[in-house]
Amino acid sequence: MKVVAEDLYGKHLAILERALAACRTRDSWSAFTDHVTPEARQAGAEAFQARLGRPFDLDQPGVPVPQEDEVSPYTGECLGVSYPAAGPGALMEAAARAWPAWRDAHPRTRVGVCLEICARIHARAAEFAAATMHTAGQSHGMSLAGSGSNALDRGVEAVAMAYAAMERVPERARWTREFGTAAVTLDKRYRVMPRGIAVVIACASFPAWNAYPAILASLATGNPVVLKPHPTSVLQMALAVGACREVLAENGFPPDLVTLAVDSAARPIARHLVGHPLTRIVDFTGSAAFGSWVEANAFPALAYTETSGVNAVLVDSLTEPGPVLRALAGSLCLFSAQMCTSPQNIYVPRRGVPTAGGLLTPEEFAYALGEAIKAISGVPRRAAAVLAAVQSPGTLTLLDQLRGQAAGRGKIVVEPEAYPHPEYPAARTSGPLLALVDVADHDLYGQERFGPAAFVITADDSGQALARAASDAAAHGAITAFAYSTREDFLDRAEDAYAVAGAAITSNLTGPMPLNFSAAYSDYHVTGLNPAGNASLTDDSFVTGRFRVTQSRRPAPR
Amino acid sequence: MKVVAEDLYGKHLAILERALAACRTRDSWSAFTDHVTPEARQAGAEAFQARLGRPFDLDQPGVPVPQEDEVSPYTGECLGVSYPAAGPGALMEAAARAWPAWRDAHPRTRVGVCLEICARIHARAAEFAAATMHTAGQSHGMSLAGSGSNALDRGVEAVAMAYAAMERVPERARWTREFGTAAVTLDKRYRVMPRGIAVVIACASFPAWNAYPAILASLATGNPVVLKPHPTSVLQMALAVGACREVLAENGFPPDLVTLAVDSAARPIARHLVGHPLTRIVDFTGSAAFGSWVEANAFPALAYTETSGVNAVLVDSLTEPGPVLRALAGSLCLFSAQMCTSPQNIYVPRRGVPTAGGLLTPEEFAYALGEAIKAISGVPRRAAAVLAAVQSPGTLTLLDQLRGQAAGRGKIVVEPEAYPHPEYPAARTSGPLLALVDVADHDLYGQERFGPAAFVITADDSGQALARAASDAAAHGAITAFAYSTREDFLDRAEDAYAVAGAAITSNLTGPMPLNFSAAYSDYHVTGLNPAGNASLTDDSFVTGRFRVTQSRRPAPR
Missing domain, CATH: 3.40.605.10 (Aldehyde Dehydrogenase; Chain A, domain 1)
Incomplete structure (x- = not known):
């Protein structure tokens, strides 16, 4: 034999x-x-x-x-x-x-x-x-x-x-x-x-x-x-x-x-x-x-x-916001963020995000991101392909609770609304919840909120944002991180900080690849250096x- | 720098x-x-x-x-x-x-x-x-x-x-x-x-x-x-x-x-x-x-x-006993058996060990081994080079207790006696204790007795000896094992059993190399498959x- x-x-x-x-x-x-x-x-x-x-x-x-x-x-x-x-x-x-x-x-x-x-x-x-x-x-x-x-x-x-x-x-x-x-x-x-x-x-x-x-x-x-x-x-x-x-x-x-x-x-x-x-x-x-x-x-x-982990996005400075917003929205929508690599916490500097067209205030950034999300979640055929369905009814319950907490504190930028699935009328669906909160609202964003929930977090500056995000990664676990900056030195610092915090960091990525795509043979998945797991693929x-x-x-x- | x-x-x-x-x-x-x-x-x-x-x-x-x-x-x-x-x-x-x-x-x-x-x-x-x-x-x-x-x-x-x-x-x-x-x-x-x-x-x-x-x-x-x-x-x-x-x-x-x-x-x-x-x-x-x-x-x-572990020697059949007895005695004496690789339990078949010169009864084998030991421990200059000193006074206390237990049950073949160190008169020394016991006396030999103590164990046959030794290795840990046999099939069976029990086995070794010598780059030391440790060098x-x-x-x- x-x-x-x-x-x-x-x-x-x-x-x-x-x-x-x-x-x-x-x-x-x-x-x-x-x-x-x-x-x-x-x-x-x-x-x-x-x-x-x-x-x-x-x-x-x-x-x-x-x-x-x-x-x-x-x-x-x-x-x-x-x-x-x-x-x-x-x-x-x-x-x-x-x-x-x-x-x-x-x-x-x-x-x-x-x-x-x-x-x-x-x-x-x-x-x-x-x-x-x-x-x-x-x-x-x-x-x-x-x-x-x-x-x-x-x-x-x-x-x-x-x-x-x-x-x-x-x-x-x-x-x-x-x-x-x-x-x-x-x-x-x-x-x-x-x-x-x-x-x-x-x-x-x-x-x-x-x-x-x-x-x-x-x-x-x-x-x-x-x-x-x-x-x-x-x-x-x-x-x-x-x-x-x-x-x-x-x-x-x-x-x-x-x-x-x-x-x-x-x-x-x-x-x-x-x-x-x-x-x-x-x-x-x-x-x-x-x-x-x-x-x-x-x-x-x-x-x-x-x-699981609390995956962060550090938005420091951008040339052109559109592609970044679309990339972020795609990643927040992908399989309704039911992936261990989905981003959740998006930090922007309080003074605004410098762009080629001037500063984007945190509020402007959050609402622009909300529009990019709704361009997916508001179109059932796109939503079906990207968001798909919500695996557990418990995820919707938690999302509802979180919505209540966030509404009392920050601003709900996008309400988590079900979309009608074009093929399965009974499908359990939800578009993302997007809330604009302050860096002080750590009890809201400082843990993993499994499912389609994300925060735009106003930090005093990008240094504070990086420190907070890397510290959350070390303490509560993180698998991925994303940084957007026109400053090489900021990207270098972010990479160094995340090497120590033990999450993979992707910088300035836009375009057709989902941000949190992890390639077999090429991307190490999970480091074992923080609470998001002890094993690495x-x-x-x-x-x-x-x-x-x-x-x-x-x-x-x- | x-x-x-x-x-x-x-x-x-x-x-x-x-x-x-x-x-x-x-x-x-x-x-x-x-x-x-x-x-x-x-x-x-x-x-x-x-x-x-x-x-x-x-x-x-x-x-x-x-x-x-x-x-x-x-x-x-x-x-x-x-x-x-x-x-x-x-x-x-x-x-x-x-x-x-x-x-x-x-x-x-x-x-x-x-x-x-x-x-x-x-x-x-x-x-x-x-x-x-x-x-x-x-x-x-x-x-x-x-x-x-x-x-x-x-x-x-x-x-x-x-x-x-x-x-x-x-x-x-x-x-x-x-x-x-x-x-x-x-x-x-x-x-x-x-x-x-x-x-x-x-x-x-x-x-x-x-x-x-x-x-x-x-x-x-x-x-x-x-x-x-x-x-x-x-x-x-x-x-x-x-x-x-x-x-x-x-x-x-x-x-x-x-x-x-x-x-x-x-x-x-x-x-x-x-x-x-x-x-x-x-x-x-x-x-x-x-x-x-x-x-x-x-x-x-x-x-x-x-x-640590309970390291065994399986004596099944020999051509010429002399080199085997000298090799075993050397290993039992080496650094007063204060090594994690030192053998302790030497199994012989009840009907005797077949040799080219006829059967050696368990008693004959044990006393011949005792003589080989005393040829080292009884000559101070050799003893100093081979046995050296006993690291801890506690080892001598335990040896004394074990001697009392063994004397009540089996036969003391070699008494554990101090030898006079030629260079250091105050040296803490002890020759090995060698006792002849039955396979039923598991409470005596079924655990590590750290220091210069060894048992010749009379088993019903070599199959029982192998089963007992491998089972003790799996349950209580073992790092090394040694087999002596003129039968290839017995050596193969012993190697298979020890592969599962997780101890390294050396067969039919005599000559100038200490039995329990472990060579860097070549010998894996400890397998991690039994309680003798979880790491391997x-x-x-x-x-x-x-x-x-x-x-x-x-x-x-x-």
Whole structure:
């Protein structure tokens, strides 16, 4: 059977080598297209429809239970899919039984299987995208790109980094040294040994982007994976688990190397999985509060986390405001700012923003930004493509509360209003809330407000703005930052400050690329230097702890 | 000033490149000689003598306090050295103040400084060795080799691995991608950012071997270091801190990047250092009990630990017993088995050990091993060179307790008797205790008995012996294992079992190399797969977590 898997290594070697090169040079590359043909899109939609209201066949431990928490943000209807419900113990034991064959497989065999899983998922891109839309609430385009090809790229990147780390350990060495007058020659063997069972906890609104790298990094390095999706956003993850199990079984490995652990909002099991005595690795994506708990309590398991942050925009000085306002508006609207990279806090100097056409007061800047936002959120077809739907009803509740708080203090520049989705009348939607506040209103903006909410913050000057934003990043977490300035020295200072605060900073970007686009192979995602998470996609430390090295020595034959 | 440090990178580049090659091929290499001239030895001894009874000048925070716990195992006399006593807070604040210049230095600059520190320590090898002898109790030969050149090799290895990991992060990239019909080109900058202040806690009997890699891995990656030696074994570590500070200052960096934190047995400060809010990395070598506490409580700091284990020898079948018995005896005697790699539990089959000359019963084997031990421990000049001295009086107390327990259950084959040291009449010495027990006596042998104590354990057969030994390794920790068999299939099974249990196994080794010799660049030390520690010298995971990567992006100039 392993011959088949070894063929998979050869089959995907060109992609692996290109991915390795991209990780080194950090240039632009993707193994996957974002596009599907109309026929494929139709077939994917039909495959999705055929799964609704039925048991999802995974042939893993557990009896089918309807997932009542899983409701489409577009239709408001429960998908009605039943997933196998099994206790953490049963899944852990199944993983432990499946482990030895995978543990003892050659790393190249495992890497081949992992890359085949990526190809298999991509071959069903349209079906996965339909599942993403109706769980995460993303637009069809984002479901195909961000949650499809880009997420798979981050997965391939993790496989490549894991492969490189394992390849740096030689399989054998002959070693000779003099002791006194005699030479001793030893033959040494080194083995890459996986750490043990890995638990992956995925988030609700963008599960694939972090779960794929986590699953694949653990699998490639030889660890079984138990994947726990968010109870409101299961289907895409169930499809991924199905693809993993299918490829594993085809190649003679026990499919229980990857299982799905489904829970409900009423009866969560994440703590049981993290605390299970067999758990050795935890990858978590989700709230900062639970992420902190995972980091503090995963021991003896290793924890890799990505949570959330307060991402800032520093507007110091502009030549031409239009492109900047459009870029900011696009980023504030993109997937209703339900991304960990979405900006939230936009600082402007109290004296106004210098531009080629004169000073823009904070108020003028905020209202101009509001107009740019409404040019998206006020046009349903554009709004559907950019804002898409709101994953959780709780986000609207929080947005409403925040609106009340902000109205009492600052100025509401843009009211968060639902837009009518042209295709799904029942879609849960909201345009952004934009409020103009003062730097003193730190209780309003000094934490992450998940979802479509942003603040234009009047600071005394750009120095104060930078200090405040970098300090919030260090204290409360941040993943991205953005600066706009005509002064090189200000951009340099901002880059230095954010290098210490541990968030990626992008300066003076306008144009067609979404500001918070993060490119696999090129952009490190999360630094681990602030509370927005301790793991980075994909640095060496994301992969090197998932395996250990054992060795044996024997005298060389004379 | 930095020009000087950059010259250091060039000065040591040949060593760095040879070290990198050795890490890849894992062949035999050392950057340092074990030998000193008689003149240098004399000068070293005089330099050591000149430090006794006086303040140790480090010019760091703290007022000099005599270190009453530091007593020579050879003379029984307190060294009387006063070290600067400072609270953890003062040292942490000094490190924090010193950090920015080092953090912002180029990684190659830091690597050059680290390699210069190694060269500086080696240039004073004899003085360091005298300090090691009179704190750890090692022989002069081991103080020069194991605690000198070998320990520095492990340090250079850590620097090389850290360098390689940092070099894998490019400093800059130009990235171009199409968005719709427009191309976006970004210039990206990536920075290696150190994690923060590193606390290194060293052990009493072999401090340099783990402290050098820890200090140098953290320093090379940009982190300040606070080094806390064991209160009974300070002087070698104080000399090392002095060398670090000297080289840092010469190259324009604040010497407080490396400070010494001295405590006493009565007022330990390790928990305060580990729990200090500024601590980001902890390297610990010492007891399993405190190591477990460090692993569980270091968060949010990363913890790298090496503690202890129950190392086993599986005697299945032999051709010629003599060389095996001599090799085992040598390893049981080496530094009175005060090494984390020393074997303790020697399993033999109940039916006897097959040899070319017939079966050796367990009793015959044990008494023959006892004779081989006494051929070392009973000859003072050999004993002084091999057994050296016992670092802690507590080790003799525990040995005495164990002797009582073993006498009540099995047979004492060799009584643990002091030998008269030919040079130091007051030396604290003990030959090994060797007891013959049954596999059922797990309470006696199923834990680490630190110091010169070993068991010959009668098992039903070699399969049971392997299962017991591997299970103890997994449950209680083990770093090394040794197998002797004429059956290839038994050796293969033992290697497989220990790969899973996470200890290095050496088979059929006899001859001049000490069984538990661990070669820098070639032997991975500790796997992290069992309770003997979570860190490995030196795999990628030992270095990659000590720094993070931050990035900035700007549109490329048109």
